[in-house]
Amino acid sequence: xxxxxxxxxxxxxxxxxxxxxxxxxxxxxxxxxxxGGMADYGVGPGGQMGQRGITExxxxxxNLNVDISKKFQMNANYLFxxxxxxxxxxxxxxxxxxxxxxxxxxxxxVLTNTTNHRLNTKLKFNPNPRNNFxxxxxxxxxxxxxxxxxxxxxxxxxxxxxxxxxxxxxESSSFNLNTDLLYKKKFDKKTVTLSKI
Numbered sequence: 001x002x003x004x005x006x007x008x009x010x011x012x013x014x015x016x017x018x019x020x021x022x023x024x025x026x027x028x029x030x031x032x033x034x035x036g037g038m039a040d041y042g043v044g045p046g047g048q049m050g051q052r053g054i055t056e057x058x059x060x061x062x063n064l065n066v067d068i069s070k071k072f073q074m075n076a077n078y079l080f081x082x083x084x085x086x087x088x089x090x091x092x093x094x095x096x097x098x099x100x101x102x103x104x105x106x107x108x109x110v111l112t113n114t115t116n117h118r119l120n121t122k123l124k125f126n127p128n129p130r131n132n133f134x135x136x137x138x139x140x141x142x143x144x145x146x147x148x149x150x151x152x153x154x155x156x157x158x159x160x161x162x163x164x165x166x167x168x169x170x171e172s173s174s175f176n177l178n179t180d181l182l183y184k185k186k187f188d189k190k191t192v193t194l195s196k197i
């Protein structure tokens with residue numbers, strides 16, 4: 001049996017794990033590809049990284065490899081990632097005419113929260129050297145919330161003429177379940193393999 005745990009937390013706009021750290025955690029590049037890659041849960045590029053504001057990332061995962069018997073092996077891994085982005089901006093502009101001064105003050109506050117859960121399992125059964133069964137299951141859940149508050153203040157010669165407030169909140173979630181069964185059979189010739197999904 002082999003078990004591993006990986007975790008990361010930061011508030012300096014860095015992604016959760018490096019490419020090499022994730023490959024080591026998953027037990028090789030082939031396992032990374034088989035389990036759906038690195039994106040969408042705080043491991044790979046994308047998501048909130050590279051956007052304006054301060055992003056705080058929290059990620060934790062566990063990986064388990066068990067040889068139940070000589071014919072039966074199991075691999076399971078779970079990854080959780082949470083990303084919180086805070087953006088606060090403000091600015092002002094002034095325009096002058098011969099007899100008036102027009103001023104506009106704008107401010108914006110944005111809070112974005114993203115959570116990801118991913119569970120992958122692989123069961124391998126080798127009843128004999130000529131037959132091989134592999135069952136893969138992938139479960140992925142994504143949640144996203146955006147809160148946006150903005151204000152625009154319009155002044156003429158120091159008198160407040162107009163104020164606009166905008167508040168919005170958007171929430172979304174998705175769930176994906178994928179399972180496939182791969183069967184391989186070797187014939188007498190070593191170069192011939194029959195596979196069925």
